[in-house]
Amino acid sequence: MLNIKIILRTLGFLLIGESLILLLALAVSFIYKDGDSIAFLESALITMTVGGLFIATTYKASKKIGKREGYIIVSIVWIFFSLFGSLPYLLSNSIPSFTNAFFETMSGFTTTGSSILNNIEEMPHGILFWRSITQWVGGMGIVVLSLAVLPAFGIGGMSLFTAESPGISPDKVNPKIKDTAKILWNVYLIFTLAETILLFVGGMGVFDAVCHSFTTMATGGYSTKQASIAHWNSPYIQYVITFFMILAGTNFSLSYFAFTGSPKKMFKNEEFKYYILFIFSVTLLITIGLILSTNNGIEESFRTSLFQVVSILTTTGYATTDYLLWAPILTALILMLFFVGGSTGSTGGGIKTMRIVLLVKNSYYELRRLIHPNAVIPVRFNKRSVNPQTITNVLAFFFFYVVVFFLSSLFFMLFVDDYETSIGAVATSLGNIGPGFGTVGPSATFAHIPSAGKWFLSFLMLLGRLELFTIIVLFSPAFWKR
Amino acid sequence: MLNIKIILRTLGFLLIGESLILLLALAVSFIYKDGDSIAFLESALITMTVGGLFIATTYKASKKIGKREGYIIVSIVWIFFSLFGSLPYLLSNSIPSFTNAFFETMSGFTTTGSSILNNIEEMPHGILFWRSITQWVGGMGIVVLSLAVLPAFGIGGMSLFTAESPGISPDKVNPKIKDTAKILWNVYLIFTLAETILLFVGGMGVFDAVCHSFTTMATGGYSTKQASIAHWNSPYIQYVITFFMILAGTNFSLSYFAFTGSPKKMFKNEEFKYYILFIFSVTLLITIGLILSTNNGIEESFRTSLFQVVSILTTTGYATTDYLLWAPILTALILMLFFVGGSTGSTGGGIKTMRIVLLVKNSYYELRRLIHPNAVIPVRFNKRSVNPQTITNVLAFFFFYVVVFFLSSLFFMLFVDDYETSIGAVATSLGNIGPGFGTVGPSATFAHIPSAGKWFLSFLMLLGRLELFTIIVLFSPAFWKR
Numbered sequence: 014m015l016n017i018k019i020i021l022r023t024l025g026f027l028l029i030g031e032s033l034i035l036l037l038a039l040a041v042s043f044i045y046k047d048g049d050s051i052a053f054l055e056s057a058l059i060t061m062t063v064g065g066l067f068i069a070t071t072y073k074a075s076k077k078i079g080k081r082e083g084y085i086i087v088s089i090v091w092i093f094f095s096l097f098g099s100l101p102y103l104l105s106n107s108i109p110s111f112t113n114a115f116f117e118t119m120s121g122f123t124t125t126g127s128s129i130l131n132n133i134e135e136m137p138h139g140i141l142f143w144r145s146i147t148q149w150v151g152g153m154g155i156v157v158l159s160l161a162v163l164p165a166f167g168i169g170g171m172s173l174f175t176a177e178s179p180g181i182s183p184d185k186v187n188p189k190i191k192d193t194a195k196i197l198w199n200v201y202l203i204f205t206l207a208e209t210i211l212l213f214v215g216g217m218g219v220f221d222a223v224c225h226s227f228t229t230m231a232t233g234g235y236s237t238k239q240a241s242i243a244h245w246n247s248p249y250i251q252y253v254i255t256f257f258m259i260l261a262g263t264n265f266s267l268s269y270f271a272f273t274g275s276p277k278k279m280f281k282n283e284e285f286k287y288y289i290l291f292i293f294s295v296t297l298l299i300t301i302g303l304i305l306s307t308n309n310g311i312e313e314s315f316r317t318s319l320f321q322v323v324s325i326l327t328t329t330g331y332a333t334t335d336y337l338l339w340a341p342i343l344t345a346l347i348l349m350l351f352f353v354g355g356s357t358g359s360t361g362g363g364i365k366t367m368r369i370v371l372l373v374k375n376s377y378y379e380l381r382r383l384i385h386p387n388a389v390i391p392v393r394f395n396k397r398s399v400n401p402q403t404i405t406n407v408l409a410f411f412f413f414y415v416v417v418f419f420l421s422s423l424f425f426m427l428f429v430d431d432y433e434t435s436i437g438a439v440a441t442s443l444g445n446i447g448p449g450f451g452t453v454g455p456s457a458t459f460a461h462i463p464s465a466g467k468w469f470l471s472f473l474m475l476l477g478r479l480e481l482f483t484i485i486v487l488f489s490p491a492f493w494k495r
Numbered sequence: 496m497l498n499i500k501i502i503l504r505t506l507g508f509l510l511i512g513e514s515l516i517l518l519l520a521l522a523v524s525f526i527y528k529d530g531d532s533i534a535f536l537e538s539a540l541i542t543m544t545v546g547g548l549f550i551a552t553t554y555k556a557s558k559k560i561g562k563r564e565g566y567i568i569v570s571i572v573w574i575f576f577s578l579f580g581s582l583p584y585l586l587s588n589s590i591p592s593f594t595n596a597f598f599e600t601m602s603g604f605t606t607t608g609s610s611i612l613n614n615i616e617e618m619p620h621g622i623l624f625w626r627s628i629t630q631w632v633g634g635m636g637i638v639v640l641s642l643a644v645l646p647a648f649g650i651g652g653m654s655l656f657t658a659e660s661p662g663i664s665p666d667k668v669n670p671k672i673k674d675t676a677k678i679l680w681n682v683y684l685i686f687t688l689a690e691t692i693l694l695f696v697g698g699m700g701v702f703d704a705v706c707h708s709f710t711t712m713a714t715g716g717y718s719t720k721q722a723s724i725a726h727w728n729s730p731y732i733q734y735v736i737t738f739f740m741i742l743a744g745t746n747f748s749l750s751y752f753a754f755t756g757s758p759k760k761m762f763k764n765e766e767f768k769y770y771i772l773f774i775f776s777v778t779l780l781i782t783i784g785l786i787l788s789t790n791n792g793i794e795e796s797f798r799t800s801l802f803q804v805v806s807i808l809t810t811t812g813y814a815t816t817d818y819l820l821w822a823p824i825l826t827a828l829i830l831m832l833f834f835v836g837g838s839t840g841s842t843g844g845g846i847k848t849m850r851i852v853l854l855v856k857n858s859y860y861e862l863r864r865l866i867h868p869n870a871v872i873p874v875r876f877n878k879r880s881v882n883p884q885t886i887t888n889v890l891a892f893f894f895f896y897v898v899v900f901f902l903s904s905l906f907f908m909l910f911v912d913d914y915e916t917s918i919g920a921v922a923t924s925l926g927n928i929g930p931g932f933g934t935v936g937p938s939a940t941f942a943h944i945p946s947a948g949k950w951f952l953s954f955l956m957l958l959g960r961l962e963l964f965t966i967i968v969l970f971s972p973a974f975w976k977r
Contacts (some may be wrong), residue, residue: 341912380971402864405886409858
């Protein structure tokens with residue numbers, strides 16, 4: 014029997030949490046008095062009431078949360094948060110269409126960063142703050158989920174790596190969920206604070222510095238400016254944001270070790286090494302390409318290239334330039350990055366560096382197996398043998414990812430006219446990146462996508478954010494049996 | 496120690512074989528007297544001489560052919576056949592450029608069917624015959640290789656399925672290579688003959704009927720007309736060719752059983768069932784799409800859709816229409832077919848139906864494993880459990896295929912300006928299909944691709960034809976060790 018009451022009860026408590034964040038946005042809107050305060054007050058009250066009702070009607074619930082309840086809670090929290098989170102946009106009339114408001118909120122909580130707004134600078138401060146904090150909360154949510162909650166449930170999909178890989182096991186941070194979450198929360202908070210200060214020192218206003226720190230650490234990519242980071246035209250700000258994007262795309266428990274006395278652990282970690290290696294190899298290629306194909310100097314080419322590579326690879330999605338205007342092969346290199354993603358246990362989306370590394374390693378071992386069919390050669394990662402079941406899971410994840418991408422791009426052709434837009438919109442939603450290709454590039458928005466298309470992309474964002482399996486398993490008959 | 500002598504010796508015998516086929520083309524050129532006879536005579540003599548030299552200088556070779564020798568022979572046979580096979584084009588001046596001649600020959604022997612010819616109707620009959628027979632020989636070669644030779648060597652990559660799957664094991668046809676090859680050869684010959692007769696009855700000239708039967712059974716797709724099958728504008732001819740394309744994309748040992756008294760085996764075979772199911776599902780979708788988006792009647796829409804779906808899915812590549820002119824979503828459906836391919840043990844290329852079926856099944860089982868992590872649930876195929884090692888191999892093959900496709904499309908952007916051409920050219924070469932997208936669609940040729948690009952595509956054709964592993968393993972250090 015599915016324990017529906019505990020699902021509703023948990024959801025209730027989380028909605029109370031969301032209403033508190035709405036009250037925080039209310040406070041911000043009070044400071045700037047842009048006329049959006051009433052909307053936040055109403056939104057907070059509605060959310061709090063519904064949350065309270067969920068809790069009040071389920072006070073007799075058994076506390077048993079099994080695996081199935083876990084999957085369902087994780088999935089519907091994102092949906093309910095997006096539903097209630099779209100209230101401020103609707104009630105303040107900042108985004109009058111429900112479809113658009115839901116898309117913008119889902120894009121926020123999933124830390125995607127795709128936007129339908131064409132007039133960001135006209136938005137009230139409270140709304141801009143809300144937009145940014147949805148990402149920050151979503152990012153924190155995914156880190157806690159993947160490093161603390163899910164491993165405790167013993168849920169396979171997302172806890173796979175953390176349970177398997179030495180050095181980044183949540184057990185080594187702390188075996189108890191609450192303590193682990195608290196530590197991660199502190200790391201997240203300290204990084205956000207550090208970035209805010211550094212951005213402020215670089216000349217960004219306090220409000221913009223806070224909002225951008227929120228969306229950097231979440232690898233979300235929402236900006237308070239229509240032109241994104243290009244608005245500031247400051248190399249200092251670009252380098253600061255690049256550094257924190259790299260940090261946000263790194264496993265948070267690894268960063269915790271690095272900043273609490275064991276920096277060696279970071280550089281002994283294979284995923285981190287390949288992550289950094291990959292960033293700098295692609296940056297080098299694109300830097301050379303930009304030097305050869307534009308009039309920009311070496312530093313500017315390097316900075317632009319690094320920023321764009323890190324922004325896409327970590328699935329943040331900030332822009333300092335429009336990569337669609339680059340030489341086609343350089344744009345194609347960026348498209349390739351859409352399918353890599355950040356590190357496990359980071360706020361980044363996509364396939365993830367560790368999976369890619371395991372896939373490449375396994376391919377090499379597969380070739381060796383062809384030559385020596387009887388030799389048992391396990392794949393090694395971080396100096397330990399990887400369980401063959403893990404390899405199969407990673408390979409199956411890759412297959413799912415490619416098939417979902419393919420079929421979705423095909424289906425999305427119903428809503429747009431050109432392949433590039435279809436492929437770009439699907440890839441960016443599934444990878445939780447933000448900008449896409451074709452008519453949804455870095456200089457454009459998703460406003461012109463038909464409503465049904467926006468709902469479909471919202472679904473893909475959720476699917477990608479919860480690493481496919483969490484959602485897909487809900488559609489499998491085996492899940493609902495008995 | 497690598498037995499280089501036996502490699503050269505085997506190659507020598509095979510080149511003698513190629514020279515005999517050149518003599519056959521010489522005979523054809525004698526009949527039509529288009530002035531290409533001398534070229535064929537010279538080509539045959541050169542090929543025979545080189546082959547003879549290889550044999551003469553290696554008479555003391557040990558007869559031991561190990562796995563490594565097997566891999567090398569299989570790979571270089573295709574290269575040498577293409578080198579000597581381009582002689583008639585060069586010597587008759589039909590294709591003066593070496594790059595173009597090699598591309599056309601490799602596209603022939605790998606049964607791809609991509610062409611650089613813009614003036615097919617002006618070609619001498621001998622050359623057209625040679626073009627068609629390169630595909631026929633290549634197709635037969637791949638069937639014998641995958642169903643008879645490689646399993647005997649115990650080579651993993653391509654024999655994987657045939658060794659694993661009940662009902663299509665070469666052992667059940669006949670345990671001895673020569674006998675198996677002879678049976679397959681007879682099946683191939685009978686099908687070719689049957690198609691020739693049916694096409695002739697339908698009003699096609701003998702020469703065209705023979706050439707098209709050759710390229711149908713090979714799922715090659717070379718035509719004697721620039722407009723391909725659209726030239727005849729005959730529903731009868733289209734249906735006949737469609738039927739034989741389906742047959743050519745079916746496992747030949749399965750067809751052997753079906754036509755020798757055990758037709759039930761065919762319909763009990765899971766790969767065949769899914770292959771047929773897939774053909775008709777996509778045909779149905781595209782038929783509906785064509786009815787809605789064009790003025791064509793139901794029969795014509797169905798026929799066009801069926802022909803195009805079968806042509807691409809079996810990796811033949813004949814055209815009765817230009818799918819680039821269809822509604823974008825229908826064209827996108829065709830692009831999807833580029834990544835499926837024919838059945839194992841057929842002349843078709845691509846990923847292959849059986850691999851796709853195993854991948855989908857494994858994904859379903861992976862979901863069940865998420866819910867019941869401790870239950871051992873093996874994937875079943877044709878009512879038997881599939882070895883987990885086989886699943887890993889198939890998953891790794893898929894990963895290789897996607898990565899090679901991705902990186903090659905990226906690399907190919909150096910030679911063309913648009914993504915569609917790059918993706919289309921790479922996908923069609925890797926899948927041994929023929930036509931692509933963008934500027935290399937069904938109504939266009941590959942003539943305008945820069946030379947380096949043509950060499951790269953030729954390499955991809957070989958890579959795809961030998962199912963990646965056979966070639967890639969040659970580049971792995973483990974292969975050359977000791």
